[in-house]
Each structure stands twice: as C-alpha cells, then as structure tokens.
Amino acid sequence: MIIDKLIQNTEFNLKQSVIMLAGVLGMLLALPVLANGGADAGIEWGVMGMKLFGGLALFLFGMEQMADALKAVAGARMKGILAKLTTNRFMGAVTGAFVTAVIQSSSVTTVLVVGFITAGLMSLSQSIGVIMGANVGTTITAQIVAFKVTKAALLMIGVGFTMLFASKQEKIKHYGAMLMGLGLVFFGMSIMSDGMKPLRTYQPFLDLMISMENPLVGILVAAGFTGLIQSSSATTGIVIVMASQGFITLPAGIALAFGANIGTCVTAMLASIGKPREAVRAAIVHVIFNVAGVVLWIMFIPQLAEVVTLISPSHPELSGIERLGAETPRQIANAHTIFNIANTLIFIWFTAQLARLVERLVPDRLLEEEGLAVSAKYLDDELLSxxxxxxxxxxxxxxxxxxxxxEMLDRIMPAILNGDHKSLDDVAMLDDEVDILYEQIIDYLGKISKQSMTDQQTEEFLSLMEAVGDLENIGDTIETNMVALGHERIDHGFSISEPTKEVLSGFHKVVKKAVDGAVQSVSQLNTGVAQSVIAMKHEINKMAESAAVHQASRLVAEEPNRIAAYTTEVDIIEKQKRIYYFAKRMAKSVIPPEEIKED
Known part of the structure; x- marks a missing residue:
C-alpha cells in the first residue's frame, strides 16, 4: 500500500516536490553564508539541516497519509452530506467546514462543489458558502498540531503501522494509516523542533524572525512558501513549530498564518487550469475571499492578538523564551480559527453579490466553433486519491x-428512413465525440486503478469499465452498421413504405427508451430503472416477432427492389436488437448478479 502511495505521489506531485526540495535545500545552503562563513561555534549546520529537512519531509508525508486515509474512510459519506445539507448559504458554510475538517482537504471540497454546480445541483451563490466554510475546516489541522503530544508520536506510528499491516479489514487499515500519518506529523514536528534549538542563539536568524513582526513581510514570506509547497496547513504547522521554540511572537505568527491563507489560493488557481468555467469561478471566489479577508484584518492584528491571549491557556510560571514557546503555538492556532470564522460570518451576507462579480469576471464562454469541441466535464484528478x-x-x-x-439515436432513424448521405454522415461524425469521451473516461479509470481501493470499490470500478464499453459499442453500432444501412437504402434507390416506417420507428422508440434507462441506471446507481430495462426484453422480442411477420408480407408483395428492401429492413431490426443487448448489459452492471430478475 505504501509503495503504491509513493508511486502515485511521485506521478502526481513530482513538480511541487522538486520545487519544495529546491527551496528547502537553498535555505539550508544559505545558512552557512549567513553564519559568516560558518564561524559561529556551537552550531552544526549539517546536522541541523538534516533534522529540518527530514522532519519537514515526515511532517508533510504524515499529513498527506492522514488526509488520504480520512478521505478513504469518510469521502463517500461526506459527498452525500455536502449534497443534502447545502440548502442555503449558512448551512452550506457549516457543511463545508464539517466536510473539510473530516476529509482534511479544502481542494476536494471545492472540486465536489464544482461538480454539483456543473450538474445543476447547486447554484454558484450556494457554493460560495461552502467554499467559505471550507476555509474554517482547514483550521482543524492547526488545532491538531498545536497540541503538545509529540511524546506519543512514536506510539501512534507503532499502533497505526500494526493496524495497517496486520489487519485484513479495509476499514481498520484506513484507520491505521490515519493514526500512523498523525504520528508522523507529530514526530516530524519534534524532529524539526529539536533541529531548530541551536538557532536560539544565532542572532542573524533571530533578527530575521523579528522582521516577521512587520505584517507585510510575514504575509509575503508565508504566501510565497505556501505557494511553493501548496499546503496552507503545512505552512501553519511549521509556524507553530517555530513558535514552540520561541522564535516568533504572536503578531508575527498571525501575519504568517494570514500569508498562508493567501498562498493557498495558488493551489486553487492551478487546479482550475483547463477546467470548466464553474471551476475557474470557484477558484476566483477562493482568491477574492482569502485576499479580501487578509486585507480586512491586516490593521487589526494587535487587537486579534489581545483577544486570543485572553482566551488561550497561559503559563505565568514560565518566563522569557520558554513562556513564549509554551503559549504562542495554541494562540496562533486559535487566531487562525477566529480569523477564518469571522471572515465567513462577515462575507456570508454578500454571496449573491460575490457570485455576480465572479460571473462578470469569468463570463460564460461563447459556443465552441464547430468541430470536435467535446471534452469530459466531470473528471477531476483532484479526486483520484x-x-x-x-x-x-x-x-x-x-x-x-x-x-x-x-443524440445519435434520435437522429439515425429519420436519416435512415428519409435522409440523404449528408444526414447519415453527420450522425456518423457524432460517434467521434463519443469515442473521445470514451478514451478520456477509460484513461481516468486507469488512474483510479492505481489507487488503493476496497473490494466494493473494485467491483464498482469493473462494472463501470464494462458499462462504458457497452455504451461505446452502441455508438459504434450506430456509426458502423446503421449508417451503412441508410446508405444502402439510398444507393439501391428504394423507398420504405409508410407502414414499414411505423413498425421500424415504433421499435426504435422502445430501444431508445431502453438505452436512456440504462444510462440513467448507471449514472445514478438506480437498480429500479436497471430492472425495468432488463424487463423490456419481452417487449423487444415481441415487437421483433411482429416486425418479422410484417417483413415477410412485404417479401411476397409485387414491389421493385423488394429483396434489397427486405434485407435492409430486417438488418435495421437486428441492429436495434443488438443496441438493446448492450443497453441490457449496462443495466445488469448496476445490479448484483443474484438480484437480477430475468426470465
């Protein structure tokens, strides 16, 4: 499982990992220079750099491990909660905060919201409340890392490892991965904290930390660092580690947390590149909300510091840097939470205005020029984990x-019965779009197959592979077979009689209903609709027999080209029966084999 995880992380996060590595190593290489050529006695730069970088690596990997496990355990349920409880902007904000706190990923929450907007299940105005709430949900990470439980880190790792590798139950494995990830977070923190101790006596570094008390400097530094590593939670966690060593004051820590809120917008903007307009709008909402919130609060950092000092635990028995290290981490975490909650309460009243502003900034794209301008609307790599x-x-x-x-089904029968070569070719061209979507879906399913899935998810994956293949086969049958039959009718120069048109159109109407039901059953996991598609077998067979009798009467009639007409009309019925066969297979993929009702 961990090997698979490392492989997928290498594939998905290689670029940001390289950037992060370069940034950290650059910082470590710069330290000896700042140290006047390494003349300061008592600081082993190599050992300190190793602890800082190693601890950061464990911290980030632990956070990702914990988040992935949480999403695996609760992801599906959170999607249902998000869909049901976003009836208004206030419930949307509460739900967004809860879902993000559970799955530990505001980007996943935002991606889900974009999907609901695209599917017409949620308005942009409703989604803004959820996005605001997601910011509140991310503060839970800072609250977790502010607890001083680093002594229990190795115990968490040990217990989590045992659950992960000793248990055969998927759920226990996921809980083990979550506990192990949390332990790695705290263990990484303890290593970084230990590595930073020598810097307590290093004046250039202390001067650098003092400069962070300038809000603009702190915000810019944290925003830049967060943009590089693409994780505001990680930046906040590192700030809390520095605070635990007494390196930064509360105002400086608040400024850095503000900067992390702005820096995380980089992740949202990068994730929206090449996505539907709804995704771009959601990312713009995220940027406007976060930047406006920081601008609103930047002048009130001293007042916010006073408030969190009053409500946070104090340690009057300590003094100096020891007291600063004991009190500041919890104060920064509380300030981060208060800041995001207050911003949500302020801006929640302006969701409609914000929605209109974003719609003006990102207008609907004009209709695509004619051609193969089709692409997957819902597939998003952010959800692969x-x-x-x-x-x-x-x-x-x-x-x-x-x-x-x-659409192909709607147009093929009129084209066969009355159309010309161009109308038939137009139907065939539609299959190119079907093939494009098929390839994109299969490629996405291939990416899903690299993830760690439960047995139930594996069955669902295989069923979807089969259903998508059946749907593509329906498109191919129309393009390859039925279009050719239409061309034959035109080339042989015969017309189809009105009674025969009624028979073929009636049969086609039933087949269309079956295909529509099959698609609905797969997309909505609707077993009732799937059973009705399977039950249509009797109606299809009865209509096919009736059509065969009609065709036999046509064969003995004295009409020109009656043999060619008979052959073509029989083939039309056979191809439609084949289309129903694929529709029935799609419907069966939704129902467990033992529950399929077929006489």
Missing part, C-alpha cells in the same frame, strides 16, 4: 457520454 468520489465522477461522465449517444 478518494476512489469513491472519483468513481462518482465517472458515473456523471457516463451521463455526459450518454447524451451524445442519445
């Missing part, structure tokens, strides 16, 4: 693909 959510996105994309197939 949570297979249950990623599989739900595949279901939505099946609906999108199904819309293209249904």
């Amino acid at each position: 949570t297979p249950s959510l990623a599989l739900d996105r595949v279901r939505l994309e099946v609906l999108h693909m199904g819309e293209r197939v249904m």
